[in-house]
Amino acid sequence: MPEKTRIRPPIVELALARTKEFLREKEAMFWVFGFPLILALALGFAFREKPPDRIPVGVVAGPNAPQRLAALQKSKTLLPRLMNEQEARDALRRGKVSLLIEGSDTVVYRFDATRPDALSARNEADDVLQAAAGRRNVLAPREERVHEQGARYIDFLIPGLIGMNLMGTGMWSMGFTIANARMKKLLKRLVATPMRKTDYLISMFLSRSIWLLIEVSVLVAFGWIVFGVRVNGSILVLAILSIVGGYAFSGIGLLTASRAQTIEAVSGLMNLIMMPMWLCSGVFFSYERFPDSVKPFIRVLPLTLLNDALRAVVNDAAGLPQISLQLGLLAVWGIVTFMIGLKIFRWQ
Amino acid sequence: MPDVIACRNLRKYYADVKAVDGLDLSVASGECFGLLGPNGAGKTTTIEILEGLTESDSGEVEILGLTWRKNERELRERIGISLQETQLTEKLTVFETLRLFRSFYRVGADPEDLLRDLSLDEKHDARVGKLSGGQRQRLAVACALVGNPDVLFLDEPTTGLDPQSRLQLWDIVQRFRQKGGTVLLTTHYMEEAQRLCDRVAIVDHGHLIALGTPAELIAKLQARNVIEFTSEPRLEQAVVEAIDGCAGVTAHREGWLLRVHSLAEAVPLLINTVEKQGAKLVTLSTHEATLEDLFVSLTGRELRDA
Numbered sequence: 001m002p003e004k005t006r007i008r009p010p011i012v013e014l015a016l017a018r019t020k021e022f023l024r025e026k027e028a029m030f031w032v033f034g035f036p037l038i039l040a041l042a043l044g045f046a047f048r049e050k051p052p053d054r055i056p057v058g059v060v061a062g063p064n065a066p067q068r069l070a071a072l073q074k075s076k077t078l079l080p081r082l083m084n085e086q087e088a089r090d091a092l093r094r095g096k097v098s099l100l101i102e103g104s105d106t107v108v109y110r111f112d113a114t115r116p117d118a119l120s121a122r123n124e125a126d127d128v129l130q131a132a133a134g135r136r137n138v139l140a141p142r143e144e145r146v147h148e149q150g151a152r153y154i155d156f157l158i159p160g161l162i163g164m165n166l167m168g169t170g171m172w173s174m175g176f177t178i179a180n181a182r183m184k185k186l187l188k189r190l191v192a193t194p195m196r197k198t199d200y201l202i203s204m205f206l207s208r209s210i211w212l213l214i215e216v217s218v219l220v221a222f223g224w225i226v227f228g229v230r231v232n233g234s235i236l237v238l239a240i241l242s243i244v245g246g247y248a249f250s251g252i253g254l255l256t257a258s259r260a261q262t263i264e265a266v267s268g269l270m271n272l273i274m275m276p277m278w279l280c281s282g283v284f285f286s287y288e289r290f291p292d293s294v295k296p297f298i299r300v301l302p303l304t305l306l307n308d309a310l311r312a313v314v315n316d317a318a319g320l321p322q323i324s325l326q327l328g329l330l331a332v333w334g335i336v337t338f339m340i341g342l343k344i345f346r347w348q
Numbered sequence: 349m350p351d352v353i354a355c356r357n358l359r360k361y362y363a364d365v366k367a368v369d370g371l372d373l374s375v376a377s378g379e380c381f382g383l384l385g386p387n388g389a390g391k392t393t394t395i396e397i398l399e400g401l402t403e404s405d406s407g408e409v410e411i412l413g414l415t416w417r418k419n420e421r422e423l424r425e426r427i428g429i430s431l432q433e434t435q436l437t438e439k440l441t442v443f444e445t446l447r448l449f450r451s452f453y454r455v456g457a458d459p460e461d462l463l464r465d466l467s468l469d470e471k472h473d474a475r476v477g478k479l480s481g482g483q484r485q486r487l488a489v490a491c492a493l494v495g496n497p498d499v500l501f502l503d504e505p506t507t508g509l510d511p512q513s514r515l516q517l518w519d520i521v522q523r524f525r526q527k528g529g530t531v532l533l534t535t536h537y538m539e540e541a542q543r544l545c546d547r548v549a550i551v552d553h554g555h556l557i558a559l560g561t562p563a564e565l566i567a568k569l570q571a572r573n574v575i576e577f578t579s580e581p582r583l584e585q586a587v588v589e590a591i592d593g594c595a596g597v598t599a600h601r602e603g604w605l606l607r608v609h610s611l612a613e614a615v616p617l618l619i620n621t622v623e624k625q626g627a628k629l630v631t632l633s634t635h636e637a638t639l640e641d642l643f644v645s646l647t648g649r650e651l652r653d654a
Contacts, residue, residue: 004458004460004461005450005458005459005460007446007447007450008453009451010451010452013447013448013451014448014450014451017437017440017444017448019444020440020444021437021439021440021543022437024475025438025439181437183434184434184435185431185433185434186434186435186436186437188401188431188434189429189431189434189436189491190401190452191401192401192424192429192431193424193429193449193452193453193495194421194424194425194452194453194454194495195452310455
């Protein structure tokens, strides 16, 4: 009698089951799609393009104060206020103003030279006051403002968020699923069938690749539409990089969950592994700020490798040859952790 | 014909307990064999060693003439297992779960047919998370049957189920046997062992303490009935044992369990004895002897609170 139900190979059935399970898990959908979008939106607005704020400066009351105030009010970059002496000193000390203009006949600039905007406030104020006093400019310079796509903070941020998201979902989807299945004795039930153990683990990678590509597409499209962050490199290279990077983290996730008996244990381990990378791997700010001695270590962390390569592709239009080193190292991370994880895996 | 399941001198010691302590078992083809005992008797450890899921410290196991060491894959194709507590993926439907399990076997039953046989077809598209306890358990057994196994291992298949679900499950087991299947199950329900099993092994603390058909085992009591009574004040054990026709006495709560052959003879004698002692009868009830009474007579403890 022919069978009525078409049964696909176990690896396909496992991957399908895993995909359906994930689709039906609302919380997981939020962490994969909702969370990074909200984060990108919030950070994008916090660092949106806008003219720099006017720098507050204080004009200390005195005989020349009214003229000085009037002159300074014409400046586009300064925000002058008239203050009495005590008030002015307090304001400077507390950083409410960056510069004080005082003195009766001689103009005195009082400021803290280590504050970056204090010096520009001093120069701008000096220009304005000199001009008001009758100075003529000898040169007539022309200004050209640059506003290059690819050099804004949001251009830096979006690839970093993609990398961070690939790390989070890659590790959690493996770690949580495995620990959960082990706790509920589902793993034990599965090894009581003729199922091949490698089929189970590989199917998790298969179902992951579908999600991973959707996840990256959503973030890229969002960055493009909302913030104009364009992928300057090839989409295919970006897809290859996302899959290799995503698998590296799935491998690390598998290793992390290979023996843990509870969700709590896995969560702790995952956070322990991810925390240093959130901080050091250049998600929100460049790791160039770290001391030179630790940079070589930071560079080989999987998230750093992924973020560097993502930025190279998204911002600098790098092709496969330029990111081959990062790709190769990410593949090593993925394969080595997968092999060790498989070797020490606890099925019950 | 060789035994379908055979083990010799099985031992499994954990740090704090001897879970299985020198167990010999053999189950013939087509037989339904019950491992009966209280919680912690070593039933689950035993069945999991037989299922090839736990390694024993020593002893030999042969299933269908094969060993786990040499023929694991072949054996996995030919046996079906229901573990004591498996939570199948809640987000999958009943049918999806069964189709997934079917894909692991080279040959097997059609999931649709199996769901109908197990009265789960109404729940075909229901999520596993929404099933009742009885339905979940039937799905677990369906997953064990989907590879058309020769041998079925069931670890406490009806624990925690309502009477209706329990009957349904017994029915499934009996139909599997009618097709020639061999069953090994563990239970701490005497009634289940009596109703389902051809032979029962009673285990306690990892030891076999009695083996035979349910009828043979009950016959070992040499008493068909049990009287359960309490009196005020309580009688001395020697006084109760001295009653004519008494085959055994065990303390039970504030009173005694008295095993007798004939209720008609023993009850009047008991009432007489109580009166003669100047005591007052508080409660008295009787029942037919069961495997439970055998366990009580063998261990002095009851199954449920042992």
